[in-house]
Amino acid sequence: MDITRRAFIKTAAAQSAVAAAAVLFPGISFGAWKNLDTSSGGIEWKKAPCRFCGTGCGLLVGVSLDRAVAVKGDPNCSVNKGLCCVKGYHSIQILYGNDRYRKALVRKNGELVETPIQEALDLVAEKMKETIKDHGKDAVSIYGSGQWSIPDGYAASKLFKGCIGTNNVEANARLCMASAVTGFMTSFGLDEPMGCYDDIDHADVFVTWGNNMAEMHPVLFSRMLANRKTKTHVKIIDFATRTTRTSQAADKSIIFSPQTDLAVANAICHEIIRNKWVNEDFVEKHVSFRKGKTNIGYGTEDHFKFTDKEETADFREYKAFLQDYTPEKVEKISGVPAKDIKYMAALYGDPDKKVTSFWCMGMNQHTRGTWINNLVYNIHLLVGKISTPGNSPFSLTGQPSACGTVREVGTLTHKLPHGVVANETARKLAAEIWQVPVENIDPKPSYHTVEMFRALDRGDIRFMWIQVTNPMVTMPNLKRYRKGAQKQGRFIVLSEIYPTPTSDIADVILPSALWVEREGFFGNSERRTQHNEQMVPPPGDAMCNTWQLIEVARRLGYEKQFPWIREAYIEDIWNEYIQFHDNPKHRMASYKELKARSGVQWPFVDGMETKWRFNPEYDPAAKGDGFDFYGKPDHKARIWIRPYEPAAEFPDNEYPLWLNTGRILEHWHTGSMTRRVPILHKSAPASYVEINPDDAGALGVTNGSRVKVSSRRGSVVMTASINGRGLPPKGMVFVPFFDENHLINEVTLDAFCPISKQPDYKKCAVRLERA
Amino acid sequence: MGESDRKLGKLFLVFAAICIIALPFIVFSAISYEPDEMKVTVIAPQSRAFDENGDAVFQDYDRIAKEYLQGTSTERTLSEYYLRREYAGSPPYIPHKLEDESETEIDCLTCHAKGGWTEELERNTPLTPHPEHASCEQCHVKMTTEALFAANDWLSLPPPRLGRSYLPGAPSPIPHDLQMRGDCIACHVGPGTVTAIRVEHPSRGNCRQCHVPDLFDEPFKRK
Numbered sequence: 001m002d003i004t005r006r007a008f009i010k011t012a013a014a015q016s017a018v019a020a021a022a023v024l025f026p027g028i029s030f031g032a033w034k035n036l037d038t039s040s041g042g043i044e045w046k047k048a049p050c051r052f053c054g055t056g057c058g059l060l061v062g063v064s065l066d067r068a069v070a071v072k073g074d075p076n077c078s079v080n081k082g083l084c085c086v087k088g089y090h091s092i093q094i095l096y097g098n099d100r101y102r103k104a105l106v107r108k109n110g111e112l113v114e115t116p117i118q119e120a121l122d123l124v125a126e127k128m129k130e131t132i133k134d135h136g137k138d139a140v141s142i143y144g145s146g147q148w149s150i151p152d153g154y155a156a157s158k159l160f161k162g163c164i165g166t167n168n169v170e171a172n173a174r175l176c177m178a179s180a181v182t183g184f185m186t187s188f189g190l191d192e193p194m195g196c197y198d199d200i201d202h203a204d205v206f207v208t209w210g211n212n213m214a215e216m217h218p219v220l221f222s223r224m225l226a227n228r229k230t231k232t233h234v235k236i237i238d239f240a241t242r243t244t245r246t247s248q249a250a251d252k253s254i255i256f257s258p259q260t261d262l263a264v265a266n267a268i269c270h271e272i273i274r275n276k277w278v279n280e281d282f283v284e285k286h287v288s289f290r291k292g293k294t295n296i297g298y299g300t301e302d303h304f305k306f307t308d309k310e311e312t313a314d315f316r317e318y319k320a321f322l323q324d325y326t327p328e329k330v331e332k333i334s335g336v337p338a339k340d341i342k343y344m345a346a347l348y349g350d351p352d353k354k355v356t357s358f359w360c361m362g363m364n365q366h367t368r369g370t371w372i373n374n375l376v377y378n379i380h381l382l383v384g385k386i387s388t389p390g391n392s393p394f395s396l397t398g399q400p401s402a403c404g405t406v407r408e409v410g411t412l413t414h415k416l417p418h419g420v421v422a423n424e425t426a427r428k429l430a431a432e433i434w435q436v437p438v439e440n441i442d443p444k445p446s447y448h449t450v451e452m453f454r455a456l457d458r459g460d461i462r463f464m465w466i467q468v469t470n471p472m473v474t475m476p477n478l479k480r481y482r483k484g485a486q487k488q489g490r491f492i493v494l495s496e497i498y499p500t501p502t503s504d505i506a507d508v509i510l511p512s513a514l515w516v517e518r519e520g521f522f523g524n525s526e527r528r529t530q531h532n533e534q535m536v537p538p539p540g541d542a543m544c545n546t547w548q549l550i551e552v553a554r555r556l557g558y559e560k561q562f563p564w565i566r567e568a569y570i571e572d573i574w575n576e577y578i579q580f581h582d583n584p585k586h587r588m589a590s591y592k593e594l595k596a597r598s599g600v601q602w603p604f605v606d607g608m609e610t611k612w613r614f615n616p617e618y619d620p621a622a623k624g625d626g627f628d629f630y631g632k633p634d635h636k637a638r639i640w641i642r643p644y645e646p647a648a649e650f651p652d653n654e655y656p657l658w659l660n661t662g663r664i665l666e667h668w669h670t671g672s673m674t675r676r677v678p679i680l681h682k683s684a685p686a687s688y689v690e691i692n693p694d695d696a697g698a699l700g701v702t703n704g705s706r707v708k709v710s711s712r713r714g715s716v717v718m719t720a721s722i723n724g725r726g727l728p729p730k731g732m733v734f735v736p737f738f739d740e741n742h743l744i745n746e747v748t749l750d751a752f753c754p755i756s757k758q759p760d761y762k763k764c765a766v767r768l769e770r771a
Numbered sequence: 772m773g774e775s776d777r778k779l780g781k782l783f784l785v786f787a788a789i790c791i792i793a794l795p796f797i798v799f800s801a802i803s804y805e806p807d808e809m810k811v812t813v814i815a816p817q818s819r820a821f822d823e824n825g826d827a828v829f830q831d832y833d834r835i836a837k838e839y840l841q842g843t844s845t846e847r848t849l850s851e852y853y854l855r856r857e858y859a860g861s862p863p864y865i866p867h868k869l870e871d872e873s874e875t876e877i878d879c880l881t882c883h884a885k886g887g888w889t890e891e892l893e894r895n896t897p898l899t900p901h902p903e904h905a906s907c908e909q910c911h912v913k914m915t916t917e918a919l920f921a922a923n924d925w926l927s928l929p930p931p932r933l934g935r936s937y938l939p940g941a942p943s944p945i946p947h948d949l950q951m952r953g954d955c956i957a958c959h960v961g962p963g964t965v966t967a968i969r970v971e972h973p974s975r976g977n978c979r980q981c982h983v984p985d986l987f988d989e990p991f992k993r994k
Contacts, residue, residue: 033857036926043928062928069927070858072950082950085909089861098922218909225905249906498921666912675920679857679864683912685920 036065047074047598048532049522050088051147051515052668054360054397055079055217056524057088058598061516063535068092068516077598079197079528085218087668090677094514095536097676099498101511102540112509117541120508121548124465125555127491127507131463132164138446141168141461145468146176146399146406148545149520150529151573152467153405155549155562157417162434163558167413167421167446168461172469173406174449176398178758179364181407183373183395186290186310186755187381187638189631190585191407194613195356195392196526196601200224202390203356205347206236209376210261210362210762212726214245215665217360217396225249237344239264240362241762242660242690242734243727254344255729258658258763260334262368263644265375266325268345272382273319277349282384286627288634289313291641298367298648298751302454306754313641321641333644348379354390355380360398361662365762370755371642378639386637387615387627397525399669404523408586409577413452414445417580421445433579435561448757450476450750457484465493467545468512472501473670473740476759477713477750495545500672501740510548513538519570520546521594527610528601531594546573584621585630647763648751651731655711655765657695658732661748662762664725667738675738687739688721691768692730696722699768708771709733711764714746717771733766827900827954832976835956839886840973842962844895849933849967858927860948862910867892869913879907886963897964900957933967935985944985955979 043062050057058077062070071089073082104120105112115123131139142156148171160169184191200206200223213221228234238250239261247253256264272278292308299306327338327345348355357380363372377386377393385391397403410417419426422443431438447455453475455461464485475481485492485505494506497514517538523529538544543551546569553562564572571591578588581602589600601609605620612618614629622628629637651657666684667674674680689709691701701707703722708715718735728734735744749764832840855863870878884902888895899907931946952958955978959970970978 033925033927035929064928067926070860072860072948075950083904086862086912089910090857093857093923093925096924096926098924214906214909218906222904222906222909226903229903229905245908665908671920676923678919678923678925679912679914681920682914682916682918683864685916685918 036067036069043070045072046516046533046535047077048516048535049400049524049530049599050084051091051094051400051673052087053217054146054399054402054525055219056400056522056526056528056530056599057084057219058530059084059088059091061092061535066536068095068536074598079524079526079599080219083219083222086666086683087674087677087680088219090679092516093677094673095517097498099676100539100542101496101498101509102542104511104541105506105509107507112503112506117510117543118551120510121551122555124493124508124510125552127493128164128463128552128556131491135462137164137166138168139461140164140166140463140465141170141447141452141456142465142467143449143452143469143471144169144171144406144411144466146171146173146397146402147468148401148405148411149518150401150405150409150523150577151520151570152545152549153401153409153411154417154573154577155546155553156467157409157411158434158561159549159553159556159558161416161421161441162430162436163440163553163556163561165440165442167442167444168452169411170413170447170449170452171406171411172449172471172474173399173402174412174757175365175474175759175761176361177364177402177407178412178448178756179366179369179373179753180395180397182370182753182756183377186308186370186640187374187377188614188629189633190613192403192527193392193394193525194387194615195389195394196528196611197223198611199356199390199392199394201227202354203227203392204231204234204353204390205355206234207344207347207355207357208236208238208240208246208250209357209359209372210240211359211396212240212244212246212662213358213360213396214249216398216663217358218665220358220396221246221249235347237347239344241658242729242732245725252340252343254336254340257333257335258660258732259366259368259647259650260330260336260644261363261366261372262375262642263325263330263333264336264341264344265372265379266322266642266644267327267330267341268348268379269375269382270322270325271327271342271345272349272379273322275345275349277345277351278382279351279384282626283315283382283639286384286629286636287381287639288636289315289318289641290638291317294643295645296754299450299754299757300648300749300751302451302458304451304754308755318639318641321643325644348383348385351383354388355383355385356390356392356394358394358396360396362762364395364756364758365760366758367648367751367753367760367763368642368645369753369758369760371640371753374638374640374642377637381637381639387612389612395525400524401522403525403527404521404529408523408581413448416441417577418586429580433576450752450757450759453481453484456490457481457487459487459489462489463491463493465495466502466506467495467548470500470502470670470672472505473737473743474745475750476745476748476761478743478745478748479714480750495548496672497542498672498676500670501743511538511540511542512548513542513544517542518544518546520544521570521574524599526601527603528599529588529594530599531591533595546570648760649712649749649764651765655767656731657766657768658728659709659711659744659747659764659766660728660732660734660762661737661744662734663738664736667736669738670740671738672740684738686719687736687742687744688719688724689768690721690724690726690728690734692728692732693722694730695733695768696720699770701768701770706771708769709735709744709747709766710769711747711749711766713749714743716742716744716747718742733768737761828956828978829976831898831954831956835886835961837974839961840956842895843966843969844962845966846894847897847963847965849930849965852965853930857925859930860952865911865913879911880905883907886961888962895961895963898954898957898961900952900954942981945979945982946985949984955982 045060057080058074075082103114104117106115236250238247327341380393516535616622
């Protein structure tokens with residue numbers, strides 16, 4: 001207390017001295033920051049995609065004397081048109097945290113010891129060789145990230161899948177976008193949105209499905225608000241499980257009970273059919289009906305396996321299926337009044353309204369994530385509101401390059417840069433471009449992320465290289481996976497920039513060059529690839545992740561596959577990589593083009609970007625009249641019959657509340673970067689549990705008091721937030737996951753969507769106690 | 772009571788000492804006016820396209836009462852202005868209490884779009900230069916603590932200096948970027964503005980007839 005007061009008085013004194021001087025000498029101004037010596041001559045502005053979310057804002061980074069000193073929005077970037085959010089404006093401060101890793105560290109007798117980086121890389125290669133010799137190639141693995149730059153993921157896939165011959169390649173995008181991918185693949189046969197952000201300027205109605213855009217994609221959200229302001233008829237409907245800033249700005253907030261979005265989506269379709277709002281011509285020409293397995297499980301047990309069985313259905317069968325989903329019946333399951341369901345159906349069904357649906361983690365982190373993605377596509381397909389400006393089912397991405405590096409490069413166990421490992425043609429193409437024998441590429445996928453960490457726990461995996469992600473904060477049911485990683489005989493290599501809880505389980509830490517300290521590419525939510533040059537030098541021995549992989553690959557004897565020189569490797573990798581996508585459905589821009597422009601959207605054919613796929617008016621790969629869903633052999637999109645099934649775990653007498661988790665505006669993921677940005681930390685210094693005032697009252701908890709949140713897996717004690725930024729309904733609590741000192745993922749459940757294998761961080765059962 | 776008096780006394784001593792030590796430096800730097808040195812602090816180059824919201828100046832000029840335009844106060848200083856920022860041009864944090872911590876739009880603009888005296892804070896409200904952006908808390912956040920999670924070795928350029936006229940008595944050029952800050956009236960006119968940068972002639976409505984952006988370091992050269 002005393003220290004705080006003294007610190008306060010000191011600051012106040014300093015400030016008043018400065019203020020007094022400023023009054024005396026108005027020509028002199030003082031900043032709150034330390035000044036760089038400016039004899040260098042001003043600022044040079046260079047373009048880069050933002051380091052944080054999947055929106056992919058264009059930034060201009062001001063560089064002076066090899067330091068990044070200021071940020072402004074890139075007015076030439078059509079994503080954000082010169083506007084950023086608070087994270088973007090302060091993003092460059094992530095480079096300068098005092099505890100940056102500058103040297104490689106190797107664990108010796110339990111302590112991390114500074115080691116020359118070349119020696120650390122020798123050790124990594126040696127350990128990999130030894131593990132492969134003793135336990136086989138499937139005992140080594142790499143776990144990467146949707147924040148990987150594209151060349152990082154490409155080098156990782158080439159090394160592990162092409163050279164070593166194991167499919168143990170996964171990325172944290174499995175935890176954030178896998179259901180979006182399987183949703184796209186099952187409904188359209190091709191991944192990533194058909195529309196683009198321009199849809200925001202054209203739509204008349206926006207429906208946000210479990211998606212707090214005001215905090216998670218703020219720049220797109222304010223573009224939506226700007227559209228509503230200029231066209232007074234525009235409506236925003238927030239369909240969510242909790243009241244957020246997005247609900248407050250929306251014209252209507254509709255709250256549903258967790259997991260029942262499945263039932264409501266079906267009820268909307270029921271209403272559209274009942275009212276004859278179906279676009280019969282569109283459905284007739286461009287849609288075919290499918291059904292799959294039901295009662296598909298939750299994957300909470302080891303070695304869980306599931307393969308869906310796709311069967312043909314028809315419109316009649318689909319209509320019969322929907323009889324169980326009348327608005328009145330669904331009201332009972334979902335808590336959404338039938339009139340609100342009818343209202344949403346009327347908006348989707350109105351032929352004069354262009355409708356854009358947005359979603360992100362609410363629908364993807366869902367034990368029926370693939371299904372709910374399918375069901376929202378069903379709505380858009382029934383009314384034919386797709387692939388035209390403003391009519392857009394839009395799956396937003398969480399991470400800056402989940403699309404670019406994970407989905408497009410295919411850094412997932414079953415994927416290759418083009419196609420899947422199970423497909424012989426795809427394996428042949430990869431082997432040819434990678435210059436490896438085709439037998440090297442294993443046709444059988446190995447472990448998805450959750451199962452990979454289970455395999456590490458069991459001992460099936462012995463070596464794991466983790467890059468650009470912090471799984472010891474983000475894995476659900478965290479305690480099990482931390483214990484597993486710490487077991488004897490496990491070797492963990494971590495490429496990182498700051499100490500995190502994942503550092504605590506690492507045997508080797510390789511210091512990484514971050515963002516604009518190296519050249520690279522990101523790919524955002526709207527199929528846009530963005531290049532950044534290296535603007536400032538990395539600190540100490542810090543090395544680009546791609547180059548770390550190249551160094552190790554060469555030590556393993558793959559000089560032929562990794563021949564690049566330091567001056568041009570990013571460009572060379574890009575030129576090699578885009579051979580995989582050299583067809584009109586996915587052609588990417590050249591290195592030169594990307595360097596010159598503030599991002600380019602693929603398919604990039606004959607110098608033209610494709611804004612709306614599957615529509616011959618905009619997409620050169622689409623043929624014929626109207627629409628061409630060329631991802632499927634019959635050129636038709638799919639309407640899927642998918643029922644409502646309950647969540648893996650739901651409140652009961654012992655654990656009577658739902659736990660929902662997520663992000664907040666100020667912090668990016670686990671906060672390892674944003675917590676080192678002064679203003680972001682000062683604004684949101686610690687995590688908290690949002691409690692409904694009724695629940696808080698019943699428990700006798702007031703705002704700011706300490707509360708213990710526990711589940712069958714673990715517990716965390718934290719501060720209660722009542723009537724704060726978000727308001728969960730009665731029976732639910734919400735906890736942001738950014739805070740490593742309050743590990744909410746020790747409480748969450750590792751149940752996942754059996755099709756996408758993406759865990760559900762939004763639903764498990766907890767109880768609250770006063771602490 | 773005596774304890775706190777002693778503390779206050781000490782504080783005054785420290786303050787006086789700081790003033791005395793700082794004075795020669797301040798005076799020296801104020802006198803040693805070097806146009807070349809000034810030039811390097813210009814935040815440049817910038818895009819001229821971002822003068823595109825120039826009509827905001829005219830709209831505000833029409834909209835705002837003469838009395839407001841001529842209003843003055845000394846409550847806001849340039850140092851205070853920069854103490855709320857991480858570099859010249861970054862969005863400032865919210866320095867005051869919020870009624871409802873979760874507000875998203877409109878509420879901020881009820882005061883910051885029109886300015887004027889606020890009873891609760893006993894200050895004049897500064898105007899936003901970009902009222903067209905309604906999702907204020909996307910960029911402006913409230914601080915809830917002073918402590919850091921980890922220290923940061925942050926450096927930036929000094930803010931632009933004032934009084935940078937090229938000739939004695941000539942209008943000074945615009946030393947900052949116009950992106951998001953193209954509405955001169957919001958920051959340079961009225962009682963809510965910073966004393967040091969308030970113009971003395973608020974009755975004139977076409978600022979950029981005299982004040983032009985100082986964009987480039989390089990002097991003109993014939994090809």
